[in-house]
Amino acid sequence: MSDADASDRDADAGRGGDAETADVDSSASAGRLDSETRQGPPYTESQVIMSTVKVVAPFAFTYGLFVTFHGGGSPGGGFQGGAITAAVVFMIAFAFGIESTRQWLANTVVVALAVGGTLVFAGLGLVPVARGGAFLQYDLLPLPYLDPVKYGMEAVEIVGIAPIVSGVLVGLFFVLARGFNGEGSGPPIGERGYLGSTSEDAEPAADGTDETDETDDPNSGSAGQPATDGGAR
Amino acid sequence: MTGATAPVAIDGVGSVSSVTFVTSVTPVVAEISAIEASLFAFVVLTALATAFARDVLAAVIIFGAYSLGMAALYTFYRAPDVALTEAAVSAGVTTVLLLLTLAKTTRIDHEAAFESVNYPAAGAVGLLFAGLAVTMADVPAVGSPDAPVWGNPDVSQWYLAETYARTGVENTVMAVLAAFRGFDTFGEAVVVFAAGIAALIVLRREVFA
Numbered sequence: 001m002s003d004a005d006a007s008d009r010d011a012d013a014g015r016g017g018d019a020e021t022a023d024v025d026s027s028a029s030a031g032r033l034d035s036e037t038r039q040g041p042p043y044t045e046s047q048v049i050m051s052t053v054k055v056v057a058p059f060a061f062t063y064g065l066f067v068t069f070h071g072g073g074s075p076g077g078g079f080q081g082g083a084i085t086a087a088v089v090f091m092i093a094f095a096f097g098i099e100s101t102r103q104w105l106a107n108t109v110v111v112a113l114a115v116g117g118t119l120v121f122a123g124l125g126l127v128p129v130a131r132g133g134a135f136l137q138y139d140l141l142p143l144p145y146l147d148p149v150k151y152g153m154e155a156v157e158i159v160g161i162a163p164i165v166s167g168v169l170v171g172l173f174f175v176l177a178r179g180f181n182g183e184g185s186g187p188p189i190g191e192r193g194y195l196g197s198t199s200e201d202a203e204p205a206a207d208g209t210d211e212t213d214e215t216d217d218p219n220s221g222s223a224g225q226p227a228t229d230g231g232a233r
Numbered sequence: 234m235t236g237a238t239a240p241v242a243i244d245g246v247g248s249v250s251s252v253t254f255v256t257s258v259t260p261v262v263a264e265i266s267a268i269e270a271s272l273f274a275f276v277v278l279t280a281l282a283t284a285f286a287r288d289v290l291a292a293v294i295i296f297g298a299y300s301l302g303m304a305a306l307y308t309f310y311r312a313p314d315v316a317l318t319e320a321a322v323s324a325g326v327t328t329v330l331l332l333l334t335l336a337k338t339t340r341i342d343h344e345a346a347f348e349s350v351n352y353p354a355a356g357a358v359g360l361l362f363a364g365l366a367v368t369m370a371d372v373p374a375v376g377s378p379d380a381p382v383w384g385n386p387d388v389s390q391w392y393l394a395e396t397y398a399r400t401g402v403e404n405t406v407m408a409v410l411a412a413f414r415g416f417d418t419f420g421e422a423v424v425v426f427a428a429g430i431a432a433l434i435v436l437r438r439e440v441f442a
Contacts, residue, residue, distance in 0.1 A: 067317065072402035075313035077410065083321035090329045107440040118426045121419055136415040150401030153411040156418075164422050168429035169326055171441035175432055176333045 046095075053095035061088045068162045072154060078161030085162070086169035098177045105170065113167025121160035124152060269309060276302040285350075287343040293331045300324035310375065314406045 067074075068081025093101035128140035138152035265273075279299035286292040300323035307316035373380040382389045396408045410418050433439065 071407050072404055074404065075406070076317055077314065077404070077407045080314070080317040080321055083318070083326055087321060087325045087329075090326070094329075110441045114426055114429055118423060121422055125415070125419055136412075136419065138412065147401050149399070149412065153400060153402060153408070156411050156415070157407065161418070161422050164425055168425050171429050172330060172432050173333065174441045175436055175438055176330055178436070178438065 050095045053091050057088055057091055060091065061085060064088060068158055069154075071157050072150070078157035079165050082162035082165030083169060086166040086173070089166075089170050090173055093173070093177070098174075102174055102177075107174075110167050110171045110174065113163040114171060115167075117160050117163030117165075117167065121156055121164070124156055124160065269306075272302060272306045272309060276306060285347045287345050287348050288340075289338075290332075290335055290340065293328060293335060296331075297324050297328035300327070314404075 064081050064084030064087075066081075067076035067084055068078055071077035071081065089101065089105065124141070125136040127142070128137040129135055131140045131142075133140040136152075136156075138149040141148040141152045143151055276299060279295050279302060283292050283296045283299055286295060300319055304316045304320035304324060307313070307319055378384070392405055392409060392413065396405045397403060400408045400412045402408050429441075433441070
């Protein structure tokens with residue numbers, strides 16, 4: 001339960017001068033700690049943001065797909081298109097809450113994108129090797145009626161790079177946003193002891209046991225503790 | 234200048250449309266326009282503000298603005314592929330990830346808006362800047378005929394001329410990334426994949442979502 005607290009403490013320590021001055025005094029007397037008041041409720045439902053994202057998201061998603069699929073004829077490619085597609089997921093998460101987005105886009109999808117893209121890229125590289133050529137020698141790809149070089153490159157960009165980038169970026173987003181609900185990650189924000197004042201923070205390591213089960217029950221976390229993305233903006 | 238590159242380009246292909254593109258582009262040493270100058274000023278100001286802002290949240294947001302300015306600058310210099318990457322990854326994704334991380338930390342209310350200057354650090358940065366400024370004298374001007382991209386036609390012009398004939402795509406940047414340097418790109422893709430796994434390991438998770 002204390003791993004998220006430990007990571008919080010590390011993040012505090014990484015802020016250099018701020019954390020240093022704050023650590024001298026053990027409590028909130030060093031500077032005014034305004035997280036509770038300033039960040040407000042964990043997730044604020046904003047009609048303006050939700051409506052805007054509802055309108056913008058389809059266009060941004062289409063643009064991401066266009067940049068990916070049309071990378072051969074215009075600026076762009078798999079990396080840029082994958083990043084734009086992942087940014088659409090970020091946008092939706094900021095508007096409708098990270099926790100509900102996490103339930104909507106399951107871990108299986110994220111992992112399948114990243115792993116599948118890597119496997120496709122490696123496979124497209126290894127098929128010519130199996131046929132006696134070099135790694136990624138596109139003209140040896142067995143593509144009937146199609147230019148193997150052109151469509152091999154497009155396959156690498158569309159089915160290889162773009163899923164890797166979008167999957168990994170969305171995964172990083174989710175894994176970084178993990179501690180925002182109280183589920184399995186220590187006390188929720190607002191009840192958490194800051195600046196290492198709780199006793200749990202003294203021993204950050206050696207509890208790898210309670211991490212696997214926290215992901216299989218997404219309902220329990222979102223009901224009481226929505227994500228805190230409203231205040232981060 | 235184009236007289237030097239044109240025979241190479243035409244010898245390379247012959248009937249492909251990109252040859253006309255290569256021969257028609259004339260490198261011009263451009264004066265600094267008003268748009269360019271204001272973009273430069275914006276980028277430098279946001280970079281300084283990022284370094285000196287006392288509040289980390291403000292610094293992250295200003296850093297996003299800096300990346301947007303860099304993306305506009307890349308577009309201005311006709312590097313739309315780099316501009317897309319800068320806008321999507323640096324201005325968008327990185328800002329969001331930094332904000333997420335910041336939201337988990339404690340925010341301290343500062344009276345002062347800017348950091349006080351750390352003189353040893355400022356001296357080190359000043360020395361680095363002076364060293365880089367000395368080398369700037371040898372950097373060719375934008376569009377200069379002496380720039381290596383024009384002065385070495387056997388390499389750069391070859392890619393511009395041969396891309397369509399050899400790969401069937403018009404975007405030379407993508408052709409270089411996916412075909413001519415495909416193995417490097419495979420390495421980069423695996424690095425991105427490894428970054429995702431490394432984040433899981435560092436944060437001691439087994440799943441992303």
